[in-house]
Amino acid sequence: MSSSIELPRWPQLSDEDIEAAVAALRSNRLVGLGNSVVTDFEAALAAGQGVEHAVAVSTGTAAVHLALHALDVGPGDEVIVPTHTFIGSASPVTYLGARPVFADVTPDTHCLDPDSVKALLTERTKAIVVVHINGCAADMEALSALGAEAGVPVIEDMAQALGTSIGGRPVGGFGDLACVSLFEQKVITSGGEGGAVLTNNPAYAERVRRLRSHGEGPIEGRPGLIWAHEVGYNYRLTSVQAAVGHAQHKRLDTMLAARRRNAAYLTERLGGIDGLELPVEPENTVHAFWKYVVRVAPGGGRAPAAEIAATLRSRGVPVLLRYPFPLHRQPAFAEHQGVSLPVAERLSQELLALPSHPGLGEEHLDHVADEVRRAVTA
Numbered sequence: 284m285s286s287s288i289e290l291p292r293w294p295q296l297s298d299e300d301i302e303a304a305v306a307a308l309r310s311n312r313l314v315g316l317g318n319s320v321v322t323d324f325e326a327a328l329a330a331g332q333g334v335e336h337a338v339a340v341s342t343g344t345a346a347v348h349l350a351l352h353a354l355d356v357g358p359g360d361e362v363i364v365p366t367h368t369f370i371g372s373a374s375p376v377t378y379l380g381a382r383p384v385f386a387d388v389t390p391d392t393h394c395l396d397p398d399s400v401k402a403l404l405t406e407r408t409k410a411i412v413v414v415h416i417n418g419c420a421a422d423m424e425a426l427s428a429l430g431a432e433a434g435v436p437v438i439e440d441m442a443q444a445l446g447t448s449i450g451g452r453p454v455g456g457f458g459d460l461a462c463v464s465l466f467e468q469k470v471i472t473s474g475g476e477g478g479a480v481l482t483n484n485p486a487y488a489e490r491v492r493r494l495r496s497h498g499e500g501p502i503e504g505r506p507g508l509i510w511a512h513e514v515g516y517n518y519r520l521t522s523v524q525a526a527v528g529h530a531q532h533k534r535l536d537t538m539l540a541a542r543r544r545n546a547a548y549l550t551e552r553l554g555g556i557d558g559l560e561l562p563v564e565p566e567n568t569v570h571a572f573w574k575y576v577v578r579v580a581p582g583g584g585r586a587p588a589a590e591i592a593a594t595l596r597s598r599g600v601p602v603l604l605r606y607p608f609p610l611h612r613q614p615a616f617a618e619h620q621g622v623s624l625p626v627a628e629r630l631s632q633e634l635l636a637l638p639s640h641p642g643l644g645e646e647h648l649d650h651v652a653d654e655v656r657r658a659v660t661a
């Protein structure tokens with residue numbers, strides 16, 4: 284059993300990514316509205332997800348913020364967000380003076396549970412943020428139906444789900460708006476930070492585009508002049524970032540295939556271990572496997588997931604507890620401490636994300652699987 288193997292890290296930039304960045308720098312147009320490096324990347328993102336509009340922005344969190352702002356979320360409003368997600372799904376709700384209402388997730392997909400959402404909808408609900416967590420598709424059929432019935436728009440947080448699809452359709456077009464992250468650890472990156480808002484609604488696209496750059500836009504009847512129609516932000520993506528993002532996006536299919544191959548390999552190698560539950564791929568969906576998340580069932584004399592994680596890290600396998608703190612249990616959301624969301628609370632003690640990114644080969648995955656088997660069955 285090899286224990287001194289060094290696992291490659293993610294992300295991995297190619298020569299094309301680096302040349303694209305250099306070319307964008309040499310063009311001497313670094314930001315600029317209407318910059319073709321940025322608009323070409325936006326067109327590629329929109330085409331890839333099968334939506335009409337993509338607006339590139341500075342981060343995934345900015346994308347969530349702008350999507351919520353485009354829906355006029357503000358003080359007095361509630362926004363339903365799963366508690367089992369990265370904080371960037373929820374913090375923008377508070378930027379706008381609204382209140383996140385945390386919902387539970389399903390035990391198998393770890394995505395928003397429609398029954399939990401149903402119980403939390405009120406007159407004040409202004410939006411529902413659905414997260415395709417780890418690249419697993421959320422139940423958009425049920426969640427969109429709930430939104431439509433209540434007249435509440437749905438935002439897809441697909442920060443972890445470039446490559447995910449439902450019934451052959453890529454995610455991003457199921458909600459009213461969708462949010463992409465291009466942070467360095469995500470499926471693809473625009474060179475460290477980046478994001479995008481996707482939508483089929485031209486009014487939302489125009490509003491997001493305007494809010495991205497200080498709320499400024501043309502004045503009717505005053506050609507050549509712009510002013511701020513409303514207070515916006517500086518959430519622009521630079522041309523260097525867009526160039527890297529576009530170069531990476533061209534390899535999205537290859538990277539997705541590698542992620543799925545690695546996931547299938549781990550599933551094959553980790554089968555039949557008592558108390559170890561492997562990730563599910565809901566019927567009729569494609570899981571992007573941004574993270575390969577396993578559940579360590581408590582009992583059976585097994586160590587708890589946190590202990591197994593520590594053991595694995597000491598043996599050179601960089602596993603992560605897959606959200607050890609549900610959002611409603613973190614100090615930032617202290618006023619939500621009293622809420623009970625039993626599935627997410629339980630999962631927070633049981634889930635581990637194993638290394639599975641496209642930079643890993645079978646020899647690395649063998650090492651991961653061997654060490655996981657040893658730690659879980661110890």
Ligand SMILES: *Cc1c(COP(=O)(O)O)cnc(C)c1O
Nearest residue numbers: 342343344369371372442464466
């Ligand atoms: C990464 C992430 C975000 C935020 O994206 P950044 O680009 O890091 O700001 C939002 N939601 C989810 C689910 C994420 O994983």
